[in-house]
Amino acid sequence: MRVxxxxxxxxxxxxxxxxxxxxxxxxxxxxxxxxVALVGLSGSGKSTLLKMINRLVEPDSGAIRIGDEPVESxxxxxxxxxxxxxxxxxxxxxxxxxxxxxxIGLELAGENEARADRVAELLDLVELxxxxxxxxxxxxxxxxxxxxxxxxxxxxxxxxMLMDEPFGALDPVTRDNLTxxxxxxxDKLGLTSIIVTHDMAEALYLADRILVMKDGQIKADATPxxxxxxxxxxxxxxxxxIPRAQAAHLIALSKLS
Amino acid sequence: MTGSWQQAFARVPELLAAHxxxxxxxxxxxxxxxxxxxxxxxRSPKIATVVLTVASLIQTIPGLALLALFYPLLLGLSALVGxxxxxxxFLPALLALTLYALLPILRNAVTGLSGVDPxxxxxxxxxGMTSGQKLYYVEAPLAAPTIMAGIRxxxxxxxxxxxxxTTVGQPSLGDLIFAGLQTQNWTLVLTGxxxxxxxxxxxxLLLGLIERGIRERRRxxxxxxxxxxxxxxxxxxxxLMIVRDNIVVIGAKNFxxxxxxxxxxxxxxxxxxxxxxxxxGLGSAIVFQALSASDVDVYVDYSGTIWTNQMxxxxxxxxxxxxxxxxxxxxxxxxxxxxxxxxFENTYAFAVRPEDARAKSLRTLDDLARVSSDxxxxxxxxxxxxxxxxMVQVAYPIRFxxxxxxxxxxxxxxxxxxxxxxxxxFSSDGRIAANGFVILEDSKGAVPSYExxxxxxxxxxxxxxFVAALNPLVSAITVENMRKANYMVDRQDDKKTPRxxxxxxxxxxxx
Numbered sequence: 001m002r003v004x005x006x007x008x009x010x011x012x013x014x015x016x017x018x019x020x021x022x023x024x025x026x027x028x029x030x031x032x033x034x035x036v037a038l039v040g041l042s043g044s045g046k047s048t049l050l051k052m053i054n055r056l057v058e059p060d061s062g063a064i065r066i067g068d069e070p071v072e073s074x075x076x077x078x079x080x081x082x083x084x085x086x087x088x089x090x091x092x093x094x095x096x097x098x099x100x101x102x103x104i105g106l107e108l109a110g111e112n113e114a115r116a117d118r119v120a121e122l123l124d125l126v127e128l129x130x131x132x133x134x135x136x137x138x139x140x141x142x143x144x145x146x147x148x149x150x151x152x153x154x155x156x157x158x159x160x161m162l163m164d165e166p167f168g169a170l171d172p173v174t175r176d177n178l179t180x181x182x183x184x185x186x187d188k189l190g191l192t193s194i195i196v197t198h199d200m201a202e203a204l205y206l207a208d209r210i211l212v213m214k215d216g217q218i219k220a221d222a223t224p225x226x227x228x229x230x231x232x233x234x235x236x237x238x239x240x241x242i243p244r245a246q247a248a249h250l251i252a253l254s255k256l257s
Numbered sequence: 258m259t260g261s262w263q264q265a266f267a268r269v270p271e272l273l274a275a276h277x278x279x280x281x282x283x284x285x286x287x288x289x290x291x292x293x294x295x296x297x298x299x300r301s302p303k304i305a306t307v308v309l310t311v312a313s314l315i316q317t318i319p320g321l322a323l324l325a326l327f328y329p330l331l332l333g334l335s336a337l338v339g340x341x342x343x344x345x346x347f348l349p350a351l352l353a354l355t356l357y358a359l360l361p362i363l364r365n366a367v368t369g370l371s372g373v374d375p376x377x378x379x380x381x382x383x384x385g386m387t388s389g390q391k392l393y394y395v396e397a398p399l400a401a402p403t404i405m406a407g408i409r410x411x412x413x414x415x416x417x418x419x420x421x422x423t424t425v426g427q428p429s430l431g432d433l434i435f436a437g438l439q440t441q442n443w444t445l446v447l448t449g450x451x452x453x454x455x456x457x458x459x460x461x462l463l464l465g466l467i468e469r470g471i472r473e474r475r476r477x478x479x480x481x482x483x484x485x486x487x488x489x490x491x492x493x494x495x496x497l498m499i500v501r502d503n504i505v506v507i508g509a510k511n512f513x514x515x516x517x518x519x520x521x522x523x524x525x526x527x528x529x530x531x532x533x534x535x536x537x538g539l540g541s542a543i544v545f546q547a548l549s550a551s552d553v554d555v556y557v558d559y560s561g562t563i564w565t566n567q568m569x570x571x572x573x574x575x576x577x578x579x580x581x582x583x584x585x586x587x588x589x590x591x592x593x594x595x596x597x598x599x600x601f602e603n604t605y606a607f608a609v610r611p612e613d614a615r616a617k618s619l620r621t622l623d624d625l626a627r628v629s630s631d632x633x634x635x636x637x638x639x640x641x642x643x644x645x646x647x648m649v650q651v652a653y654p655i656r657f658x659x660x661x662x663x664x665x666x667x668x669x670x671x672x673x674x675x676x677x678x679x680x681x682x683f684s685s686d687g688r689i690a691a692n693g694f695v696i697l698e699d700s701k702g703a704v705p706s707y708e709x710x711x712x713x714x715x716x717x718x719x720x721x722x723f724v725a726a727l728n729p730l731v732s733a734i735t736v737e738n739m740r741k742a743n744y745m746v747d748r749q750d751d752k753k754t755p756r757x758x759x760x761x762x763x764x765x766x767x768x
Binding site for chain 2: 054076077078079080081082083085087089090091093094095104105108149152153227
């Protein structure tokens with residue numbers, strides 16, 4: 001079951017929308033098997049950066065490599081089939097059963113054997129009951145739907161997972177659950193994961209490396225522990241201050257009672 | 258069930274088959290054209306604007322006009338490529354109905370495809386679907402109910418509009434409606450309407466069933482709907498499978514006299530061993546071209562119509578000389594044989610009520626000109642645009658107070674009831690004598706002669722059996738008999754069918 005995720009390398013990558021520099025000459029190395037959180041306010045360029053890796057967005061300049069391969073040397077749809085992609089709006093196909101949604105990547109790849117077994121295995125992996133297989137997406141809760149979304153992304157055994165605010169639209173309890181479970185999955189499968197989020201608390205909890213983006217550039221690049229200890233960058237400090245203040249407030253409240 | 262219903266119903270299977278054939282062909286062609294266009298349009302708003310605007314413009318053209326427009330278009334095209342394209346019957350009807358069916362299919366398909374949830378499309382891209390796979394797995398299935406609704410609308414429109422294809426010579430249930438309207442045979446009109454409505458409703462229900470099946474993802478409904486449609490299609494088109502050869506097509510314009518004469522010609526040809534088909538309700542311009550192209554084998558026209566419309570002449574000649582020149586011209590320019598004149602004239606004649614004629618001492622068109630500023634003029638739909646009207650206006654200083662167009666059926670009652678004071682009647686019409694109307698004399702000879710003449714298609718001009726069967730009709734019909742015959746069909750009580758009347762007329766041919 002264990003696969004080993006690839007490393008990622010970006011070299012002076014830029015992408016403009018009109019006069020706006022969404023990503024501005026950005027260079028970055030991500031080690032194989034790491035779980036990286038891309039944090040920043042809306043419009044900081046984090047989604048654009050993520051989507052350039054699976055070529056949903058094409059860079060204006062610069063080079064992106066997955067492992068040793070430049071992404072532009074691979075046909076976009078071939079490239080995307082090797083990468084798991086999960087996003088906030090989930091995008092399950094409403095006219096297909098849960099099982100077919102999960103297996104669609106296998107169907108595209110022409111893998112017809114033991115598809116049902118693989119679906120059963122994936123349902124277990126994302127902790128959904130087996131009888132969900134025959135349901136339609138609309139019969140599922142939001143959290144269940146996103147579990148299907150994750151299962152669908154993992155179906156073709158990708159080494160790299162790109163996740164764009166994956167749990168952003170879910171209620172806090174479900175969200176916390178899924179975050180925790182995904183971290184376990186990441187470790188179990190040996191993936192390389194890049195998760196875009198605007199929630200610093202989630203990033204601090206989940207990632208082993210946090211990148212703070214602003215104006216298309218990386219303003220801070222640190223482990224969660226380093227970020228919390230302060231002394232990193234001003235932009236990061238502003239984001240870390242919020243969970244820190246909330247935690248302090250909660251501690252103060254509990255002492256009062 | 259009375260005899261008239263039986264007669265009307267007897268014609269239904271064949272016409273229904275033709276109706277189904279033309280509607281299905283047009284709908285299918287429209288789908289083949291508009292679905293790929295909709296896919297392009299859904300991916301580019303610019304293309305969508307252009308395509309939908311053009312389709313909407315087409316929709317604003319009245320169905321009858323669209324059909325009529327294809328006729329000269331195809332003639333021109335045929336001339337351009339050196340002949341071989343038929344501007345008559347199936348092809349013009351197919352093209353016009355196809356254009357008509359484009360808009361609902363296009364509009365719904367574009368709406369359906371561009372309305373697909375962006376999240377589903379992003380997921381499809383993220384999963385590595387190619388553009389074609391995205392269409393097949395995601396966009397098409399999600400847009401299918403909307404697309405199906407568009408096809409359903411188009412199907413109902415097409416079945417309705419197909420009744421109009423009668424006017425360009427394509428048989429359809431419209432044959433019954435048009436013939437019935439002209440001869441005031443309401444049994445025919447009702448039969449035509451009943452069956453085309455029943456066809457439209459059943460197709461609508463079945464396509465609705467398929468649409469529901471797609472929407473609710475119930476395959477059984479889709480399969481059942483399609484199976485019934487396929488079976489219906491097979492049964493409906495069965496009469497077309499019967500191969501017949503040596504079929505003679507007899508053309509007729511859109512009034513009673515033409516229906517009667519067509520049946521008279523048809524019955525004689527049937528006796529001579531030919532299988533006969535009728536194409537009724539054809540426009541003046543269309544029927545002559547159809548004859549030239551041998552799409553119609555024989556029909557009756559009028560010398561003045563050929564003289565002014567086809568030959569573009571406006572000079573006056575004595576009757577005999579005019580007929581000679583027409584015979585030469587049709588033969589030299591179109592290979593059409595003028596078999597001869599039938600012996601009566603059906604010209605434009607100005608008719609007034611007898612009491613007006615007495616009180617205002619109206620006898621000639623000069624007398625009419627004198628009182629014309631007080632008179633309301635009733636006419637058929639084309640007379641005011643015809644050269645004969647220009648000729649009359651040049652010869653006589655007629656200026657009517659007001660002019661109104663009627664279908665011939667309603668023109669005579671309008672004069673009788675005083676709604677109008679003078680009408681452009683047809684001189685062989687039985688309703689003139691029946692109402693006691695007075696015909697005003699064209700003392701200056703402004704209106705050309707309208708001798709009824711029998712015209713044969715090029716391919717029949719040397720068919721001796723054909724010519725022999727019809728030759729006895731030459732100079733054999735008196736205007737009195739033709740008037741009586743017309744009145745038998747046109748009158749309200751004890752109406753006869755054109756076929757019964759043709760039999761009556763056949764017994765009174767002049768030797």
